[in-house]
Structure formats: structure tokens, C-alpha cells
Amino acid sequence: MDQLTKDIIRGVISYIYGPDVLKRLSGEFRIEVGKTGGLRRIYLGNKLVFTIRASDGRPLPTIEGARLIDRIVVVSRDAAPFVRQGRSVMAKFVVDVRNAVPGDEVAIYSEDGELLGVGRLVLSKEEVLSVGRGVTVKLRHHVRDNGEK
Known part of the structure; x- marks a missing residue:
């Protein structure tokens, strides 16, 4: 190339x-x-x-x-085990949405700074905070409990 x-x-x-x-x-x-x-x-x-x-x-x-991108969704500690299982991120567990709008690919981190997965953002930060329910990120890849993809 x-x-x-x-x-x-x-x-x-x-x-x-x-x-x-x-x-x-x-x-x-x-x-x-x-x-x-x-x-x-x-x-x-x-x-x-x-x-x-x-x-x-x-x-x-x-x-x-x-790990390279700056479009980030931070989820609560309670949601981390579910994301590691491959479940989508629900709005009530979202702590913060940084530098992203709906349709963007985002990295999903726990409140502790642990990378949990990557997926497509469905709701805007304002929608997450005002509505507080529904799928926020449709997961594509996740980190399992043993640290592998």
C-alpha cells in the first residue's frame, strides 16, 4: 500500500x-x-x-x-458486568456521554476507567438525561471478564 x-x-x-x-x-x-x-x-x-x-x-x-477514540460513554459500576456479558447499555446506567452524537461509534468505559466495549450511540446526551430509559448504546464488541474480546 x-x-x-x-x-x-x-x-x-x-x-x-x-x-x-x-x-x-x-x-x-x-x-x-x-x-x-x-x-x-x-x-x-x-x-x-x-x-x-x-x-x-x-x-x-x-x-x-x-482505546484510540475520544467518543466515550461512561456507565455506572452496576452496569459493567452486563456490558461484559455483551448486553446493550441502558440509559439509566449512563453517567456521561463525551464528544459523541447519535450514530457515532463510542468506547464504553466504567466509572473506574475500565474499557468495557465499543458500540453505536443511539440516544443523545440530552435524551439520556431527560428520558432516562431505553437503549443508549448498541454493543458491537465487548471485553469479557477474563480480559479477552
């Missing part, structure tokens, strides 16, 4: 997830291309950080990629 393509991909990731992600994406940046020539996966070193959604080409963070 040539340097121009890598720079374009970094620009897209920066546009979607914010310019601070570029600082964290420094290092050995590798892109996997599928048989048809389309982008499939993005690695940082030997860790898979983004997968490419086939329908629209949007980079989606994996658990390792969630």
Missing part, C-alpha cells in the same frame, strides 16, 4: 473520530486489502484497530481501536 493511500485513510479516520486519533495512530500502520481490492482491516503494529464496514466503507473500531 502506498503512502498516499495510507495518508488518505488516516485523514478519513481523523475526520470521523477527531484529530487526536492521528497522534495515537503513529507507528507501524498496516492496511489489509480484500481479494476484490477493497479495504478490510487496519492494524497498528500487530493489533487490529479498525475493521471496514462493507456497506459504506466506514472504519469501525475494535476493542483495541476503542
Whole structure:
């Protein structure tokens, strides 16, 4: 993969997830291309950080990629075991929503700062605080109790 393509991909990731992600994406940046020539996966070193959604080409963070992004949902300690089981995040357990709007991919952290998972934000911060019920984040990947994805 040539340097121009890598720079374009970094620009897209920066546009979607914010310019601070570029600082964290420094290092050995590798892109996997599928048989048809389309982008499939993005690695940082030997860790898979983004997968490419086939329908629209949007980079989606994996658990390792969630550590790179600044779009965060913080949940209460009571909700952490449920997120580790792969359950969606419910509004009544959300403590804070940072730098994200509905439709964004967000990293999910506990109040203790532990990464729990990554998913798509469904409700805005204002909706979470005013309504207080319903699914707030649809989980895509989660960290299990043993620390594995």
C-alpha cells in the first residue's frame, strides 16, 4: 500500500473520530486489502484497530481501536458486568456521554476507567438525561471478564 493511500485513510479516520486519533495512530500502520481490492482491516503494529464496514466503507473500531477514540460513554459500576456479558447499555446506567452524537461509534468505559466495549450511540446526551430509559448504546464488541474480546 502506498503512502498516499495510507495518508488518505488516516485523514478519513481523523475526520470521523477527531484529530487526536492521528497522534495515537503513529507507528507501524498496516492496511489489509480484500481479494476484490477493497479495504478490510487496519492494524497498528500487530493489533487490529479498525475493521471496514462493507456497506459504506466506514472504519469501525475494535476493542483495541476503542482505546484510540475520544467518543466515550461512561456507565455506572452496576452496569459493567452486563456490558461484559455483551448486553446493550441502558440509559439509566449512563453517567456521561463525551464528544459523541447519535450514530457515532463510542468506547464504553466504567466509572473506574475500565474499557468495557465499543458500540453505536443511539440516544443523545440530552435524551439520556431527560428520558432516562431505553437503549443508549448498541454493543458491537465487548471485553469479557477474563480480559479477552
